[in-house]
Amino acid sequence: MTPRAILIGPPGAGKSTIGRRVAQALDVPLLDTDAEIERTTGRTIPEIFTEDGEPEFRRIEEQVVADALASHHGVVSLGGGAILSERTRERLVGCTVVYLEISVAEGLRRTGTNTTRPLLNGGDPAQKYRDLMRRRRPLYRKSATIRVRTDGRSPGRVVQQVLAKLDSAQEDSNNMTSEENRSSTP
Ligand SMILES: Nc1ncnc2c1ncn2[C@@H]1O[C@H](COP(=O)(O)OP(=O)(O)OP(=O)(O)O)[C@@H](O)[C@H]1O
Ligand SMILES: O=C(O)C1=C[C@@H](O)[C@@H](O)[C@H](O)C1
Numbered sequence: 590m591t592p593r594a595i596l597i598g599p600p601g602a603g604k605s606t607i608g609r610r611v612a613q614a615l616d617v618p619l620l621d622t623d624a625e626i627e628r629t630t631g632r633t634i635p636e637i638f639t640e641d642g643e644p645e646f647r648r649i650e651e652q653v654v655a656d657a658l659a660s661h662h663g664v665v666s667l668g669g670g671a672i673l674s675e676r677t678r679e680r681l682v683g684c685t686v687v688y689l690e691i692s693v694a695e696g697l698r699r700t701g702t703n704t705t706r707p708l709l710n711g712g713d714p715a716q717k718y719r720d721l722m723r724r725r726r727p728l729y730r731k732s733a734t735i736r737v738r739t740d741g742r743s744p745g746r747v748v749q750q751v752l753a754k755l756d757s758a759q760e761d762s763n764n765m766t767s768e769e770n771r772s773s774t775p
């Protein structure tokens with residue numbers, strides 16, 4: 590059984606916030622892979638980056654994401670960089686994947702004063718966010734089955750949009766299944 594929905598997108602897009610509220614609305618549990626990494630390792634994400642470096646963080650993340658996709662039936666929020674892993678992208682094929690889109694300007698506003706995101710710390714955060722988006726945008730788009738814009742929309746509005754698109758994706762898939770059943774009936 591695959592998760593009902595998997596949320597992807599860059600830092601600040603709202604994967605944790607929107608994930609929590611979508612899960613509540615669907616009455617299913619939320620699994621946030623960032624929180625799960627911290628729970629299973631007993632360390633914070635900045636500690637893992639500082640002590641062991643990004644490649645080790647990505648290795649742990651890939652495993653936590655694989656376990657979540659294989660066993661969680663609710664909503665899964667992925668860390669912003671999880672889609673950098675080709676194996677993770679392969680595992681997402683066939684799943685309902687919601688890309689929370691956000692502009693660089695709004696992403697920077699939402700992550701601005703927070704220092705718990707190691708990849709945006711130090712140097713010029715705007716330049717870092719732009720570089721990160723240039724590399725990742727095609728990967729988010731390719732992995733997504735649903736896209737929802739979040740700029741200028743309250744969390745409540747984004748949640749409504751996500752739920753509406755999940756509903757219509759479910760309807761499409763039901764219609765497809767009944768067409769397949771009809772055409773396979775002798
Ligand atoms: N639609 C929205 N409008 C305004 N603020 C929002 C919206 N969605 C989330 N936020 C705020 O933006 C900040 C970042 O949101 P959140 O932590 O959910 O992002 P994230 O995608 O999980 O980021 P990360 O990849 O770093 O885990 C939070 O302060 C949250 O309250
Ligand atoms: O964008 C990223 O690469 C990251 C985003 C966060 O969700 C965390 O997974 C971590 O800080 C790395």
Ligand SMILES: [Mg+2]
Pocket residue numbers: 604605606623
């Ligand atoms: Mg988050």
